[in-house]
Amino acid sequence: MLRVIGKRLALLIPTLFGLSVLLFLWVRSLPGGPATALLGERATPEAVARVNELYGFDQPLLLQYFTYMGKLLQGDFGTSIITGRPVLQEFATRFPATIELSVVALIFAIGIGIPLGYLAARHYGKVVDHGSVVLSLIGITIPVFFLAFILKYLFAIQWPILPPDGRQNPRINATHFTDFYVLDGILTGEYDAAWDAFQHLILPGLALGTIPLAIIVRITRASVLEVQNADYVRTARAKGLMEKTIRSRFILRNAMLPVVTTIGLQTGLLISGAVLTETVFAFNGIGSFLRDAIFELDYPVLQGFIIFIAILYALINLIVDISYTIIDPRVRVQ
């Protein structure tokens, strides 16, 4: 097991290396070069020259690359142009918000997606099935930001039962030490603060979770449909096993492999959706920070973030592969 993990992590190295080269070239091909990105478009030539000298942008490319890699390997991603603080520190303070949001979105997507997909397959061709097919089709084709608008309009403006934006009501005097607002509230016993933070998560969480939900429904449905007529299911039935046992141990378990893969893929994709969702709900997480970084061409932030996401992707894939061995003994043997 450990050897498999080690091997997978080793495979990550060439990808990250290639990515670092591409990012390095990317920063250098920004319009006007990195110095202009730092100083703004109306920078004087003298100022540009000074910055180039200061940051070493006037050095030979190869030398620049080694300096840059050296810093990356030490975990130094540079300073954000917008805030002037280290990129890593910025990530650390904003990531908890996006993680909270993603967790809500995933719980929603998995908690409804798998049962709905399973029901659709069991009642193939019936109303539940058609309904779920149509719903998942809508879920796939509706743009995240449009869905966010609809939810915000319905549940925060038309029937104001949930807060329209932000992470927590500023009037609540909450203590924060982990930056996970819900968790903070629970740990400090400020349950009203935790409840308020949770309410702020519902609408963006629903918006963010809808695409993964739709995809999980489809994959679960297709996978259960394929499995439920398999020979071993017929055998199980023939030897008189209880229907409950057949469903949970034979059908569902065997149908889960593609579903787990999909969940992994979708988890990685949540971050793109978060950029859009957080923008609509003025939710102060990594997504809205990225949006600002895009506008200001805050390249140290973008660069650090892309490397970070690539690592995250690889880790998620690794977790998916490990979960295979838990679900399916055949994978374990190989």
Add this chain to the structure above:
Amino acid sequence: MSNILPPAAGGEVTPATAEPTLSEGSGTGLWKDAFRRLRRNPQAIAGAIIIGLFLLVAALAPILAPYGGNELPGRTEITPINIPGPGELPEYPLGLDRFGGDVLSKLIWGAQASLMIGVISTAIGLAGGMLLGLLAGGLGGWVDSVIMRFVDILLSVPNLLLAVSIAAILGQGQYAVMIAIGASQLPIFARLLRSSMLSQRGSDYILAAQTLGLSRRTITMSHLLPNSVGPVIVQATLSLATAVIDAAALSFLGLGGGLPQTAEWGRMLTYAQAELASSPYLAFLPGACIAITALGFTLLGESLREALDPKTRQK
């Protein structure tokens, strides 16, 4: 994963079980057969109608739209606290936006913009991806390794972020958006074509062609490629939906360039944000247009996949 979504019609149409698959050989090619099956699939027809309407509106925009795309005919009708909504003024049936633009005209011109961005960006992705996939699948060896590593790297960055990074280099504007979205779709096409070619490589007909002494180029170009292109075409149809949504997302984030009142669906949503409480139609109308267009391409793409899938073909 096989696609198991046969709509009601799928099973009923062919009672020709007495006359098995051989009869298909008499003049019915893969594509002809696929087309025949598409015509009988209500899902495909619904998709085709949506796309047909969308194409028609986009093509006839100059005739259909009461006003020009960037015109602000109702500039004098709006005040900071009041934007006339749908039905309030007879000359603007779907109301005005905060700039004084006619929403109906902007939606119509927006169809043209979306169609152009969607088609061109997918074409860019398709052309680039197919070239890479063809080189990788056709030449194999180290070329294959290098190209696939490159594709892996691109795949390790989320699509939207990749598009955004490319747009950052190219500057804001419609062309940047097209290239960015095209480039972000390139890896999928490259991978699909390569894997499809690899799966065909061991087939008997390739072996036959090799035995006949045909050159590698001829085999690749006139045997391998045409037989491997099916999944790529399906993906291209589905990618059109993604391209329309992604283009709207990029211009929603403000990377589309041009004037703020530009008639583009994603852009219209950006400025609808502030008016969501008072004029929700400003968000709902363009949003619905994006969703319906994407729905059309998705329906058509999925029926096409079904029609080309050998697993469901025999039915």
